[in-house]
Amino acid sequence: MSKYRAEPIDPGATADGFLEWDAHPLRGGFAARLYPTVAPAHRDISFQVTGPSGPVVRVRATLGPDQVSLWGLPAVLAWKPDAEPRHIKDGLATALDHLTETAARGGASRLVIGGAAEPACDPLAALLVDRGAEGTVQASAMVDLHRPAEALRADIRDSYRSLTNWGSRNLTLSFVNAANPDRAAFDLFPDFHARIAGGRRRDEAYWQVYWNEIAQGRAEMVLGFLPPENGEDGTLAAGSLVVWAGSTAYYASGVYDRDKFDKPLGHWPLWNTILRAREAGLSAFDLGEIPPRGHADDKEISIAFFKRGFTSGRSLRVKWVIGV
Secondary structure, three states: OOOOEEEEOOOOOOOOOOOOOOOOHHHOHHHHHHHHHOOOOOEEOOEEEEEOOEEEEEEEOEEOOOEEEEOOEOEEEEEOOOOOHHHHHHHHHHHHHHHHHHHHHOOOOEEEEEEEOOOOOOHHHHHHHHOOOEEEEEEEEEEEOOOOHHHHHHOOOHHHHHHHHHHHHHOEEEEEEOOEOOHHHHOHHHHHHHHHHOOOOOOHHHHHHHHHHHHOOOEEEEEEEEOOOOOOOOEEEEEEEEEEEOOEEEEEEEEEOHHHOOOOOOHHHHHHHHHHHHHOOOOEEEEEEEOOOOOOOHHHHHHHHHHHOOOOOEEEEEEEEEEO
8 A cells, every 4th residue: 555645635725834835826726716717617636645754745736628737727736845855756756646547537638737947857847757748938027026126127128117107197006905995996997807808708706706815915906097187087097916825926917998008008007016016025026928939929929028028037937748
């Protein structure tokens, strides 16, 4: 009988010493709460591997129509960094075996797993390479919030500095957060998003997750209003949502009025949220993935160009795919 066993675990469980379990919104509890509203065809199969010294590996994963992943994102395998190396290796091997067996029983043809991009193979990467997995580097624009605000501003694309200045003079920002849980203001965002997107793309359950994150102090919404004209109220022209897990903030959604793209609407609200994340004591601000050339449409390329303008910092991870 194996000394290691895999047992189901609540994907919303607290970290309990597993540092990577909730280190980023897209790999932690936020994804477990939001993505069931986006990818309902997936079924949660999260589990924990326990060995001779206790719990050693945790896996946040789902079984989808043709793959084991995390609601379509790379699955997360986290281990206790203070465990003995042999227990980590054997625990990870047990986790990969369990994932493979679950995929085969569920008719899935592959595992999609995320991992750090490091100069030397970590124990998970070494096991995946030995099992014939293929790795693809994924890059994100990442701001190091440990740096002084002056250094962060100097890192912004030259043309963006004047655009943030324009926004600071011409946009009125309103924040919805745990200190100001204004539901009426929050509800402006889904309607604004639907108008700009040409129709409502997400249902009420999706937006309720964001509201819950705000109420629990794990997210903030910023709304940007242009000055009132002809005695009318200010016009909502920009909005964004930032969520965080561990010490990392993530730029989850940004919407800007396309009819007013002659004005630099997005620069000041985003730069302001970066500064606010720094002031809140967070360590990193992830602006989102930068897709490789040939794997994105014109809109995605434009969005990536916008994100890259706020930092020269990059975060690299590996997306591993292994056939079953």
